[in-house]
Amino acid sequence: MRKGIGALCAALASSCVAAQTSGVTLYGTIDLGLRHGSGLTASHAAAPGSSHSLGSGIHTTSRWGLRGSEDLGDGAKALFQFESGLNADTGTSANASKYFDRASWVGLQGGWGTLALGRQTTTLADAVSPVDPLGMRFASFNPSIGVAALSQHGLGIEFGSAGSTSGSYRLDNALKYTGRSGGFTARAMWGLGEVASQQSALSSRGVGLAWAADGFVASGAYQNLKDTNQRTLDGTTLGAAYQWGTVxxxxxxxxxxxxxxxxxxxxxxxxxxxATWSVIPLFDLTAAYYKVDRTRTGATDDGYGRLVAFAEYKLSRRTKLYAELDNTRWRNGFQGAANKANATGVSAGVVHSF
Structure with missing residues (x-):
């Protein structure tokens, strides 16, 4: 038995050495919180009543992934990433049709930049990330992610090779180049639609540019996406963020x-x-307001205003407690005639990263 155990330990040690040599990292985030919503369902949609739930991803989207790199010499590297969203409250995949729904790509990196091929975020998503007032918290309820970056565009049509009719935050079969020089970061993306006999159907093209220096970040992008009928969805975003001491x-x-x-x-x-204020190194307060307007042919203009606030206490470098409060005021019946015109939510939970 001692010989068997020794052989097993040797095999495991060999596997770990191989993983370290190739630079493979297992990582993830688990976020669970209790939530009460008035005028909202457990999935944060408008509703006539109230809900109580144990939710996954209220602060940070629960996910796990693998990423790695191999040194090819002369400053060149091979890179890869797989990432899968999780419903941590039920132990299921966030996307029933795509296991690695958040990332699945391989690429090369050198002094000339990085070229990645596979399923990856659009230039809109990349541009919004460093300048979102909530810091990309509460992704399923955050209009910067859902509306500005098209994660929940609500159009009922697949634009670009997203594999979904509800959002176009990430695209399949995409090539993306990222180059950096000084404080500038430039991106260009091409998504292949891969629709038989329709060369440009579900295709996408995007560009982005960001500049960062001395605590200041400016970031913008443009993305064009097509559906199977060659109709287009054009998105633009432009924002800025500034770190001023603890604010x-x-x-x-x-x-x-x-x-x-x-x-x-x-x-x-x-x-x-x-704004986010680090009151003390272990305690942060964040508050953000979003104004969403919608105009549709043949329909009344509508929209909503949403205020979201977070309080966070860091138990360690990887674990924090949070409390969240939000209020949404719908305009001109955006929420639907049967639902409340004013919705509120309150949440409390824990998030751990590894």
Whole structure:
């Protein structure tokens, strides 16, 4: 038995050495919190009543992944990443049709930049990330992610090779180049639609540019996406953030326009602003306001305003407790006639990263 155990330990040690040599990292985040919503369902949609739930991803989206690199010499590297979203409250995958729904790509990196091929975020998503007033918290309820970066565009049409009719935050079959020089970061993306006999159907093209120096970040992008009928969805975003001592200020503006049918268009705009204050090194307060406007051909203009606030206490470098409060005021019946015109939510939970 001692010989068997010794052989097993040797095999495990060999595997670990191999993983370290190739630079493979297992990582993830688990976020669970209790939530009460008035005028909201457990999935944060407008509702006529109230809900109580144990939610996953209220602060940070629960996920796990693998990433790694191999040194090819002369400053060149091979890179890869797989990442899968989780419903930590039920132990299921966040996306039933795509296991590695958040990332699945391989690439090369050198002094000339990085070229990645596979499923990855759009230039809009990359541009919003450093300037979102909430710091990308509460992704399923955050208009910067859902509306500005098109994660929940609500159009009911697949634009770009997203594999979904509800959002276009990430694209399949995509090539993305990222180059950096000084404080500038430039991105260019091409998504292949791969629709038989329709060369440009579900295709996408995007560009982005960011500049960072001395605590200041400015970031913007443009993305064009097509559906199977060659109709287009165009999105733009531009924002800035500034770290001033213990306070981070951020603001962003975004606009998208989609042709949803012949002669019919939907335009959505998002204006947002907010701040994070590190009261003490272990305790942060964050508040952000989002104004969303929607214009549709043949329909009344509508939208909503949303205020979201977080209080966070760091138990360690990887674990924190949080409390969250939000209020949404719908305009002109955006929420649906049967639902409340004013919605509130309160949450408390824990998030751990590894």
């Amino acid at each position: 981070r200020l951020a603001a962003n503006a975004a606009r998208s326009e989609a042709e949803t049918a012949a002669g019919k268009h939907t335009v959505q705009r998002v204006l947002s602003a907010g």
